[in-house]
Structure formats: structure tokens, C-alpha cells
Amino acid sequence: MIEEKGILFILSGPSGVGKGTVRKELFERKTELRYSISITTRGMRPGEVDGVDYFFKTNEEFERLIDENKLLEYAKFVNNYYGTPKDYVMETLDKGHDVFLEIEVQGAMQVKKNFPEGVFIFLFPPSLEELKNRIVNRGTENEDVIIDRLKEARNEIEMMDAYDYVVVNDDVDKAVAKIQAIIQSEHCKRERIAAQYKKILEDELS
Amino acid sequence: MIEEKGILFILSGPSGVGKGTVRKELFERKTELRYSISITTRGMRPGEVDGVDYFFKTNEEFERLIDENKLLEYAKFVNNYYGTPKDYVMETLDKGHDVFLEIEVQGAMQVKKNFPEGVFIFLFPPSLEELKNRIVNRGTENEDVIIDRLKEARNEIEMMDAYDYVVVNDDVDKAVAKIQAIIQSEHCKRERIAAQYKKILEDELS
Incomplete structure (x- = not known):
């Protein structure tokens, strides 16, 4: 195989x-x-699940991810960060998806x-x-x-x-x-x- | 377009x-x-049409094509040459096919x-x-x-x-x-x- x-x-x-x-x-x-689940700093809305709809993070956590180059890309809209987590994408690719x-x-x-x-x-x-x-x-x-x-x-x-x-x-x-x-x-x-x-x-x- | x-x-x-x-x-x-029609030096068989089944050429003509780099590729099988004509392929490509x-x-x-x-x-x-x-x-x-x-x-x-x-x-x-x-x-x-x-x-x- x-x-x-x-x-x-x-x-x-x-x-x-x-x-x-x-x-x-x-x-x-x-x-x-596979979809890539984004990371965001905006508040979780009713019905949303962490790790399903988004990975929810604080501003400090998100900025640490930026500093540590843990994001494939990110942007700020209306004072909230949105980004694509490098580790999650890499692990999914490694599994063959x-x-x-x-x-x-x-x-x-x-x-x-x-x-x-x-x-x-x-x-x-x-x-x-x-x-x-x-x-x-x-x-x-x-x-x-x-x-x-x-x-x-x-x-x-x-x-x-x-x-x-x-x-x-x-x-x-x-x-x-x-x-x-x-x-x-x-x-x-x-x-x-x-x-x-x-x-x-x-x-x-x- | x-x-x-x-x-x-x-x-x-x-x-x-x-x-x-x-x-x-x-x-x-x-x-x-589009198919590429090959060139050959072998004799035309009953029912075959020049320019449809093959482009039929003499040995001398074929060897001139080789010398003039007019073939994309060629080989000799059982004393007959077979090759792919560069001009024909190029013209077909130029027409968008x-x-x-x-x-x-x-x-x-x-x-x-x-x-x-x-x-x-x-x-x-x-x-x-x-x-x-x-x-x-x-x-x-x-x-x-x-x-x-x-x-x-x-x-x-x-x-x-x-x-x-x-x-x-x-x-x-x-x-x-x-x-x-x-x-x-x-x-x-x-x-x-x-x-x-x-x-x-x-x-x-x-």
C-alpha cells in the first residue's frame, strides 16, 4: 500500500x-x-462548540501563536483575530487527509x-x-x-x-x-x- | 474568448x-x-488511406525527416521505420486541439x-x-x-x-x-x- x-x-x-x-x-x-477549522478570539456564540466551529482563544493566546509562527495565515476583522492553525493542518495532512x-x-x-x-x-x-x-x-x-x-x-x-x-x-x-x-x-x-x-x-x- | x-x-x-x-x-x-497519425515506410495495405491510417513515405523520405529533425520520435521495427511527425502534431496543437x-x-x-x-x-x-x-x-x-x-x-x-x-x-x-x-x-x-x-x-x- x-x-x-x-x-x-x-x-x-x-x-x-x-x-x-x-x-x-x-x-x-x-x-x-477536510475543512480546516479556524482559530478566533471572538466570543463563542450559543450552540458553537470549541474545536468544531472554531478553536476559541484569548487575545494573548492568539498573539503567542503569531509570535511562535503557529499560524499558516491570520487577519484581524472588527477587533477579532481569525487564523488557520498550522499544527492542526499539518497533523491532518500527516494522517493522509x-x-x-x-x-x-x-x-x-x-x-x-x-x-x-x-x-x-x-x-x-x-x-x-x-x-x-x-x-x-x-x-x-x-x-x-x-x-x-x-x-x-x-x-x-x-x-x-x-x-x-x-x-x-x-x-x-x-x-x-x-x-x-x-x-x-x-x-x-x-x-x-x-x-x-x-x-x-x-x-x-x- | x-x-x-x-x-x-x-x-x-x-x-x-x-x-x-x-x-x-x-x-x-x-x-x-486528437490521435497523432504516424509516419511509416512499410507498404500500404488494402483499405489503408494515406494521411488517415499512416503517412506513407519511402525510406529516403523518412531518413530525410530524421536528418531534418522533423520527427518527435521514431524507431525501426522489422526493417520498417515508424515515427511521429513533428509538423502535423504542431499544427494540430496550434489549431487548439x-x-x-x-x-x-x-x-x-x-x-x-x-x-x-x-x-x-x-x-x-x-x-x-x-x-x-x-x-x-x-x-x-x-x-x-x-x-x-x-x-x-x-x-x-x-x-x-x-x-x-x-x-x-x-x-x-x-x-x-x-x-x-x-x-x-x-x-x-x-x-x-x-x-x-x-x-x-x-x-x-x-
Whole structure:
């Protein structure tokens, strides 16, 4: 038997591209992917369970995790920290399970720095014309806002260079099928499995 | 619209692994893959059509193709040449069609040298124990033959390092599904498509 480590997949892309919808659809299908449970400093809400919904930590605990480089990525929203725990992800991968993260572009860049062997998938806007229309329409008459949005879009597109794959979200089912194909093909990558095949073969042949 | 060039896929692996069976099953499914038509110096048989079954050439013509580096790979069997025409493959790729070659390991190594941007898929024996048993059984009592076969198997496995993917042929349907996933995911590779997306986006945004 081939003992294979799990693979970390990171789905990201510009805000509004539909990352959440694609991720939900992916997990509604038969999958052996594992979610990554985030760490947060915000208060536990009724019905939430520590270690299921989130790992709940104090500010001090969270900042120690930052100092000790125990987070694959983190960000602060409305005075609360949110982050991806490195140890939990690593242990899940070591057990042979693939882990799937759906995060913002900034977070993905932090993961890339901390775990470059992850597989980075960039979700691309459904239609380029639509993106342009959205940008122009959002700005209405204010030309400065339009220019800012165009710059933002350009910056987001530049980020694509750090990714392994680009999937166009023109149709949720098609995008999910492409992500499933990426997951399956990554498990066939020679550099991941050749050494193990050779070792097993040599053990058997010896 | 994204104008994408086709991708050259090369399926290879040790003889007896089941390359032909897998290729046939792949082409029986809905696919936009194109066969590569081989060039040969052997005589045309009744019913065969030049440019359909083979490109038929004389010895002199074939040897000129070799000299002019017009073949992605070639070999001589029973005094006849067989080869893969570079121009035909390139033109088909330029038209945006993927091309699929199913060839021997030696031929695949030639393609790798002439067209390293191809996607090389190594078909792995269905079972390692079975491979060993086959090797041992083929040699019966002659230990020299067994040792030779083991060496051959080792050499074939070493060739795996030149490939991009390894697909185990434990089950034809599963192997075909993996190859289909590889084809789909290769079309999502960032380095293939990011430049075009960026260009189109900048054209649209300008």
C-alpha cells in the first residue's frame, strides 16, 4: 500500500468571485477533503462548540501563536483575530487527509510563504466584461472611484502569478468539476508518489 | 474568448502494462483529443488511406525527416521505420486541439527531448506483487533470466523520473478517469493561461 500524505489545497481569488459558493458545492458532493477549522478570539456564540466551529482563544493566546509562527495565515476583522492553525493542518495532512482552505487573497499569500508546497487555485471572475461593467457601474459618475477599482482589479489579477491553477467561475458546476480534477491529478503527480513506488518495488524485488 | 493552444499528452510505460487498452477506452469516451497519425515506410495495405491510417513515405523520405529533425520520435521495427511527425502534431496543437500519443518508453524519451512542454504520463503496473510474480514466473528455474528481468523492471521504473504523472493501471476505468482529470487540470495550469487572461482583461479595462 502506498502511504501518501494529504495535500493542502487553497482556493482564493478576488472578493465577489464566488469562492464560498464553489466551496460549499464542492463539499456537498462526495469528498474526502477536510475543512480546516479556524482559530478566533471572538466570543463563542450559543450552540458553537470549541474545536468544531472554531478553536476559541484569548487575545494573548492568539498573539503567542503569531509570535511562535503557529499560524499558516491570520487577519484581524472588527477587533477579532481569525487564523488557520498550522499544527492542526499539518497533523491532518500527516494522517493522509487532504485539507481545503477557502480564504482571501491576502491570507493565501501568507499560506504560500509558510507552506509553499500547497496547491493554490485562483478563482477567476465569471466574465471579464461583467467584471468591467461591475467596476464601472459601482463607480457611477465618479471617475476617481472607477480608476481605483480598475487598479484594484489589476492588482488582484497580478496576484494570480503566485497560484498553480486558474479556474474560471463561469458556472459553479464546471468550476467544481475542474477543482475535483485538479485534486485527483495532483495525487498522480510523479514527484509526490514516484519515490514511494520505487521504494516499495525495490523492497518487493529484493 | 481565450485562445488556447492544444496540449500534447504522452502516455507511456513498461510493455505489458496495458497502455493500448487504456488509450482505447479513453478514446471510446467523449473526448476532443486528437490521435497523432504516424509516419511509416512499410507498404500500404488494402483499405489503408494515406494521411488517415499512416503517412506513407519511402525510406529516403523518412531518413530525410530524421536528418531534418522533423520527427518527435521514431524507431525501426522489422526493417520498417515508424515515427511521429513533428509538423502535423504542431499544427494540430496550434489549431487548439490536444494531441494524444501512446508510445513505448524509448519513444517517449525522444519526445521529451524534442518537446519538453508535453505532459508525460507513466502508466504503472497494476500490482507490484504481480509484476514480481510475472518476472519470477517467466524465468522459471533460470536465475540469470530472473536477474535480467529484475534489472529491466528497475530500469523501466527509473524512467519514471522523466514523467509528470504516474497513473496506476489497477483498473482501466479508474486509470482513464485519472488521465481525464490530468487533461482537465492541465488546462487550468496558471502558467498556460494567466498571460492570456491578463491580456484580455487589460484590453477590456483599457
